[in-house]
Amino acid sequence: MDTGERYFGDYAVESVAGRGGSATVYRAHHLSTPDRPVALKVLDDHHRDPAHLTRLRREFDFARRAAGPHVVTMYECGPDWLAMQYVAGGTVTVLTSRTDRLLALAQIAGALDRAHALGIVHCDVKPTNILVCEDFWDGGAVLTDFGIARAVTDQTDHRPAHVEASLPYVAPEVLRGQPPSPASDEYALACTVVELLTGAPPFTATTSMALVSAHLNRRVPQYSHRIEWIPRAFDSILAKAMAKTPELRYQSCSEFLALVARAIR
Incomplete structure (x- = not known):
């Protein structure tokens, strides 16, 4: 069937915008507003089990x-689909200037702090979950994919059998089986900052086990020794945001980003 002939509720599919592990995201529109695109996330047929449906909700x-x-922005939740804001600019990696990337990161830090104040931990902060509007200076950056987010009040009873988040960005305490917290999002944001400023996350490895071991045991890299424009102050700021013990990190994501921006401008 042609995608233009597919409907989910009152939404008509226009084209495929992206594919994930369990769902396809379409560019679509509501029948009453054909000129306003929306993103329609639809679970694949073989992922419409209770666990994936619960995660979608x-x-x-x-x-x-x-x-x-x-x-x-979320618009509507159907039986196996979500209608949400269509962000046309791509991921944050399309921004070419350091200034723009730092601005986007500061906006996401503020969004995370707001979520944390409401008792929500995102749990999957990474570059691919940060989208930018086509006119970045008008719409800025947008945090997406709350699929594995957790409520702080639910944490004491939640012990996942495996790590759901992306390994290059996972905080040590989460790898140890502890509940994720706002400090865990800060750690992931710090890893994202490093990737967007240097081209790679702080820790890389050829196997999952080696990557887990790096987060748990290796010292936070120092970048001022290898990248000319990065000052020594950045190293100490990053070391605090990526402290192995979550209590030693900054009190907020915005505090961390403000220090980074001040250090490298």
Whole structure:
């Protein structure tokens, strides 16, 4: 069937915008507003089991609760699909200037702080979950994919059997089986900052086990020794944001980003 002939609720599919592990995201529109594109996330046929349906609903609920100018706007939740804001500019990696990337990161830090104040931990902060509007200076950056987000009040009873987040960005305490916290999002944001400023996350490895070991045991890299424009102050700021013990990190993501921006401008 041609994608233009597919409908989910009152939404008509226009084209495929992206594919993930369990769902396809389409560019679509509501039948009453054909000129306003929306993103339609639809679970694949073989992922419409209770676990994935629950995760989809949680994604909708958490993003709605954390609503703000730099959080993806949710419109409607169907039986196996979500209708949300269509962000046309791509991921944050399309921004070419350091200034723009730092601005985008500061906006996401603010969005995370707002979510944390509401008792929500995103749990999957990484470059691919940060989208930018086509006119970046008008719409800025948008935090997406609350699919594995958690409520702080639920953490004591939640012990996942495996790590759901992306390994290059996972905080040590989460790898040890502890519940994720706002400090865990800060650690992931710090890894994202490093990747967007230097081209690679702080720790890389050829196997998952080696990457886990790096987060748990290796010292935070020092970049001022290898990248000319990075000052020594950045190393100490990063070391605190990526402290192995979450209590030693900054009190907020915005505090961390403000220090980074001040250090490298």
